[in-house]
Amino acid sequence: MAAPREAPERRPFGRRFLTDPARLFQHNAWDNVEWSEEQEASARSKVQENSSQLLPQDKQEEYEVNAKRYWDDFYKIHENGFFKDRHWLFTEFPELAPNRNPSQNGDSVHEFGNKEESNNEGLGSCENGHCSLETRAENQLNLIKITPKICTKDLAAQKYSELNQSDGDYPGSSASYRVLEVGCGAGNTVFPILQTNNDPGLFVYCCDFSTTAVDLVQNNAEYDSSRCFAFVHDLCNDQSPFPMPDESLDVVILIFVLSAILPEKMQCIVNRLSRLLKPGGMILLRDYGRYDLAQLRFKKGQCLSDNFYVRGDGTRVYFFTQDELDDLFTTAGLEKIQNLVDRRLQVNRGKQMTMYRVWIQCKYRKPAAPPL
Numbered sequence: 001m002a003a004p005r006e007a008p009e010r011r012p013f014g015r016r017f018l019t020d021p022a023r024l025f026q027h028n029a030w031d032n033v034e035w036s037e038e039q040e041a042s043a044r045s046k047v048q049e050n051s052s053q054l055l056p057q058d059k060q061e062e063y064e065v066n067a068k069r070y071w072d073d074f075y076k077i078h079e080n081g082f083f084k085d086r087h088w089l090f091t092e093f094p095e096l097a098p099n100r101n102p103s104q105n106g107d108s109v110h111e112f113g114n115k116e117e118s119n120n121e122g123l124g125s126c127e128n129g130h131c132s133l134e135t136r137a138e139n140q141l142n143l144i145k146i147t148p149k150i151c152t153k154d155l156a157a158q159k160y161s162e163l164n165q166s167d168g169d170y171p172g173s174s175a176s177y178r179v180l181e182v183g184c185g186a187g188n189t190v191f192p193i194l195q196t197n198n199d200p201g202l203f204v205y206c207c208d209f210s211t212t213a214v215d216l217v218q219n220n221a222e223y224d225s226s227r228c229f230a231f232v233h234d235l236c237n238d239q240s241p242f243p244m245p246d247e248s249l250d251v252v253i254l255i256f257v258l259s260a261i262l263p264e265k266m267q268c269i270v271n272r273l274s275r276l277l278k279p280g281g282m283i284l285l286r287d288y289g290r291y292d293l294a295q296l297r298f299k300k301g302q303c304l305s306d307n308f309y310v311r312g313d314g315t316r317v318y319f320f321t322q323d324e325l326d327d328l329f330t331t332a333g334l335e336k337i338q339n340l341v342d343r344r345l346q347v348n349r350g351k352q353m354t355m356y357r358v359w360i361q362c363k364y365r366k367p368a369a370p371p372l
Contacts, residue, residue, distance in 0.1 A: 033345045033356070043291035050296075051303040060304050063314060064262060068234070070314030072212045089189060090196060092361060093284045095251055096179065098197045171229040171243050176201030178249045180276065182235065183257030184208050187217040194227055205244065207233035235269045236261065242276060249276045254285040258328075259318040263308055266328055274332040279369035283334065288319045289341050289358035295319045325362055334364035 035043075055063075063070070090097040172178050177199060181189050184206035193204055204227060208214050217223060217230040234240045252273050258266060273283060288294065290307065294317065298309045307319045322339050330336065344357045 033343045035343060035356075039356075040291070043296055046296045047291065047307070050298045050300050050309075051306065053300045054303055054305065055301065055310065063304070063310055063316060066314065067316070068209055068211075072210045073313065089192060092286070093253075093363075095282060095284065095363075096193055096197065096253075098199055170245070172203030172205065175203030178203050178205065178244065179251045179253065180205040180207070180244070180249050180273075181253040181255070182207060182233075182273065183254065183260070184217060184230065185210075185213050187220055187222075187230075189253060189255055190217065190228060190230075191220065191222045194222065194224065202227065204228045205249075206230045209234055235272070236265050238268060238272060244276065246275045247278050250278060250281050252277060252281070252283045254283060254287070256287055258285065259287045259320065260316055261318075262316075263305065263318055267331060270328045270332045274329075274334055274366060277366040279366055282337065282363055282365045283329065285325065285360075285362040285364075287325075287360055288317060289343075289360045290319045290321050292319055292358040293355050319358075320360055322360060325360060329362065329364040334366055337363040337365050 054060075179193065179202070181193075181204070184190055185208060187206070190204055190206045193202075206217060206228065207230070208217075209232070211232050214230050214232050223230070229243060231243060233242070254273075258269070261269060270283075277283070295307070295309070302309050302311075304310055304316065308316065309318075310316050322341055326336060326339055339360070339362050341358065341360050344359070345354060347354055
């Protein structure tokens with residue numbers, strides 16, 4: 001009989017006394033918020049209601065076939081103005097900092113989620129279902145905004161033809177510490193890493209499904225091809241090549257990316273990414289948790305399958321539990337370092353609105369090679 005599985009730990013929620021409106025609206029956010037049984041039951045009821053009517057199968061297939069176009073359209077509209085730079089990365093993931101400490105056990109999370117704020121209509125706004133995602137702050141770094149160039153299929157093929165791994169010569173091959181961000185968007189994770197971490201041995205790869213997003217990264221004034229390599233990649237296509245060989249990466253970053261993928265394809269993708277890790281390398285993830293505000297705001301008719309929805313702009317999103325993520329990573333042969341859920345109360349003082357966010361943060365490590 002198999003031994004019982006260890007359940008992922010839940011982050012201890014500090015009880016907040018939020019019954020005093022005057023006190024509540026003195027702050028923009030409260031972390032470690034504990035939900036009451038009534039609040040959780042209400043959230044569960046909203047999800048049951050908005051998922052009671054699924055989109056027809058032909059419409060679901062249309063969203064899958066045209067997924068790239070929807071994300072291209074998203075970045076053509078917003079360029080690098082929708083998401084703000086993720087400078088919180090180095091607190092949450094010290095593995096990315098200049099004086100990194102990969103052995104940290106990750107039990108504590110500081111200011112988890114304080115940066116998921118919208119700049120479009122005030123804190124907690126939604127645009128086509130992208131609810132309160134982290135957007136550009138007034139003091140963000142001065143990233144240039146250029147009309148993206150269209151990357152033709154011929155140019156993409158040329159880029160890949162230049163990637164010759166057979167002789168060990170590939171982008172970043174001489175680096176001592178290699179990081180891959182999957183789903184890089186306009187570079188809101190990549191550029192803070194390059195600007196903050198001046199380790200001469202660091203090399204950062206970044207890829208996205210959207211050609212428009214990769215163009216935005218490559219055309220950014222901060223892009224340095226001697227330290228970074230941006231490329232278009234379809235995670236769902238297991239024949240789509242990576243520019244680096246297996247067991248060459250120290251870190252893979254997944255920030256609000258896995259949730260955009262068809263649930264049936266997630267395991268294959270995690271398996272592929274785990275093969276890229278060196279023994280001892282880590283996957284760092286932050287993504288949407290079950291009953292997040294964004295999930296509760298979906299209307300009936302936007303649900304594709306259990307906890308998987310389509311936004312108004314055609315992009316899709318899944319809302320995870322800790323157990324689901326633990327299954328994905330451990331099935332891929334990775335060891336749990338961290339698996340935490342955070343429930344955060346955000347406050348829009350101007351509109352006197354409160355919004356409850358739920359995120360999950362994980363670190364999973366590839367087992368070290370056994371001694372010879």
